[in-house]
Amino acid sequence: MSSTPALRPLSVAELDLDAPDGKVLALRPAPGGPALAGGDVYALVRLRGRPAATVVGTVAEGEDPAEVLAALARERLAEAGPRGDAERLAARSRSVPAGPPPRxxxxxxxxxxxxxxxxxxxxxxxxxxxxxxxxxxxxxxxxxxxxxxxxxxxxxxxxxxxxxxxxxxxxxxxxxxxxxxxxxxxxxxxxxxxxxxxxxxxxxxxxxxxxxxxxxxxxxxxxxxxxxxxxxxxxxxxxxxxxxxxxxxxxxxxxxxxxxxxxxxxxxxxxxxxxxxxxxxxxxxxxxxxxxxxxxxxxxxxxxxxxxxxxxxxxxxxxxxxxxxxxxxxxxxxxxxxxxxxxxxxxxxxxxxxxxxxxxxxxxxxxxxxxxxxxxxxxxxxxxxxxxxxxxxxxxxxxxxxxxxxxxxxxxxxxxxxxxxxxxxxxxxxx
The missing domain is CATH 3.90.550.10 (Spore Coat Polysaccharide Biosynthesis Protein SpsA; Chain A)
Incomplete structure (x- = not known):
């Protein structure tokens, strides 16, 4: 292949939800990344801070990035079903943590x-x-x-x-x-x-x-x-x-x-x-x-x-x-x-x-x-x-x-x- 494929860049972000079908707690750029703008966005979906999925969406001019990505995230997490990773992660977040990690x-x-x-x-x-x-x-x-x-x-x-x-x-x-x-x-x-x-x-x-x-x-x-x-x-x-x-x-x-x-x-x-x-x-x-x-x-x-x-x-x-x-x-x-x-x-x-x-x-x-x-x-x-x-x-x-x-x-x-x-x-x- 003699040339680079024509692929559009994506912004990278983190979206935090309070539950698989819950409200948005935060939306922020990936660590050290630039502020979010319109266009294609790749987002890590977290459930109360815990990684749960990734989604990609296109944010049009005038749209709220948090709402666009949250709708995609809720759909992705719902696909896993009630016994999916999202539910297990949410349940684990309410459990008592283990003892301190070793040195x-x-x-x-x-x-x-x-x-x-x-x-x-x-x-x-x-x-x-x-x-x-x-x-x-x-x-x-x-x-x-x-x-x-x-x-x-x-x-x-x-x-x-x-x-x-x-x-x-x-x-x-x-x-x-x-x-x-x-x-x-x-x-x-x-x-x-x-x-x-x-x-x-x-x-x-x-x-x-x-x-x-x-x-x-x-x-x-x-x-x-x-x-x-x-x-x-x-x-x-x-x-x-x-x-x-x-x-x-x-x-x-x-x-x-x-x-x-x-x-x-x-x-x-x-x-x-x-x-x-x-x-x-x-x-x-x-x-x-x-x-x-x-x-x-x-x-x-x-x-x-x-x-x-x-x-x-x-x-x-x-x-x-x-x-x-x-x-x-x-x-x-x-x-x-x-x-x-x-x-x-x-x-x-x-x-x-x-x-x-x-x-x-x-x-x-x-x-x-x-x-x-x-x-x-x-x-x-x-x-x-x-x-x-x-x-x-x-x-x-x-x-x-x-x-x-x-x-x-x-x-x-x-x-x-x-x-x-x-x-x-x-x-x-x-x-």
Whole structure:
């Protein structure tokens, strides 16, 4: 595809209702976003503060944005029925909260992006979690910009750690080694965390000793470019609003490829691990992730490693971060290729480091390859009832060129992982 698709930008907002069919409590722009204007609007619907759905609507000149979006929200929430997520969330909001979440370390790996990091740190420092620390891992820095930001602005509340070996997984392992909390949360330098994010992400560990990982909801902070709109219209990083529990002792009936469907568990910009469980599972594979020849897959590897060690994984939409999607067409092309490469790189890493899983993978491989090909070829088709990234009735076809890039990335992934392993060994054992 030689040109960027002609897609209109959308404003991003938050709409808070007091009940699924109730009155509007608030309507505001997404964190850090501009004031709402007319035109297309993508809105997160909250029920008394708790994320419940997303809607897209067009606000004509002279219309009240709150009323337009509230009507769409009530219709969307009604589709779920009386036992839907909206009702469960509303009931949960009236329940007695669990005990305090455990002490947590928040690890943010970064490289030469002090502007976005400053924005992320501001949101992390505003968390309502009662007991946490922040560790910034400066990965293979070329300048002192990140260190200067941390030491000059946040030296009393943020710890700075330098890691000279490039690669996101290596940076995350460095953060894990430095972490003092019983739980270690990971997020990226291009997010804005909801004030309740860390509490919602870590509370489940207090009540479930067998829980090894929790992931959360990722929504777009901006939808101002065609690349951002296209990515989000096909799901983006969101995993829905229904809570999920993945238990290796009781594999989910609706995921026959479990646990090798790691992409459905969550994403690296919003994940937390029980520190002891992640360490027991061997941490992140340093030959995966951004910054290595593997191009990605470090988060997927960790999810499967923790599940394979016998721990449970939970997804909750109440733990929300707003992600700044890359804004150019070339960025989206790079992401498409990287997604494919990361998928097969993490599978390769899993087999190399846990060969006992090979029989289970082989029995699922034919079906898995067919599923992956279907997903890349028909990415634009969404389940009945919609998904968080679905833009109402709009349909933006996923370009065939991006599907081809994903498949090319899948073919490259094992090669990239092998190259990254060689590079990792050479860095550890220089001649």
């Amino acid at each position: 947590t370390s928040v690890v943010v790996a970064t490289r030469e992006r002090p502007g976005s990091l400053a924005r992320a740190l501001d949101s992390l420092l505003a968390q309502d979690h009662p007991d946490f620390e922040i560790v910034v891992v400066d990965n293979a820095p070329r300048t002192t910009d990140t260190r200067d930001l941390v030491t000059r602005r946040h030296t009393d509340r943020v710890r700075y750690v330098r890691e000279d070996t490039p690669g996101l997984a290596t940076a995350h392992n460095t953060g894990l080694a430095a972490a003092e909390g019983a739980v270690v949360a990971f997020t990226d330098d291009d997010v804005i965390a909801d004030p309740h994010w860390l509490t919602a992400l870590t509370e489940p560990f207090a009540t479930d000793p067998g829980l090894g990982c929790v992931t959360g909801l990722i929504l777009p902070a901006r939808l101002g470019t065609p690349a951002q709109v296209l990515l989000e219209s096909h799901g983006g990083f969101a995993k829905g609003f229904a809570p999920r529990l993945y238990d290796p002792a009781e594999p989910p009936a609706d995921e026959p490829l479990f646990p090798f469907t790691a992409g459905s568990f969550g994403s690296g910009a919003n994940m937390a691990f029980r520190a002891a469980a992640l360490r027991q599972a061997g941490g992140f594979d340093p030959a995966t992730g951004t910054g290595t020849a593997a191009r990605g897959g470090d988060d997927l590897y960790a999810f499967v490693a923790v599940l394979a060690a016998g721990f449970r994984l939970r997804y909750t939409s109440e733990a929300l971060v707003w992600h700044h999607h890359r804004d150019t067409w070339q960025d989206l092309r790079n992401q498409a290729y990287g997604y494919g490469a990361g998928l097969t790189a993490y599978l390769t890493a899993t087999l190399v480091r846990s060969p006992r899983l090979l029989p289970a993978l082989l029995t699922r491989l034919p079906r898995g390859l067919a599923y992956a090909r279907t997903m890349t070829a028909r990415r634009g088709e969404t389940p009945e009832g919609g998904v968080p990234g679905e833009h109402g009735t709009q349909h933006h076809p996923w370009p065939a060129s991006l599907s081809r890039l994903e498949r090319r990335g899948m073919l490259y992934g094992p090669i990239g992982y092998a190259k990254a392993r060689v590079a990792t060994r050479q860095m550890r054992n220089p001649r």
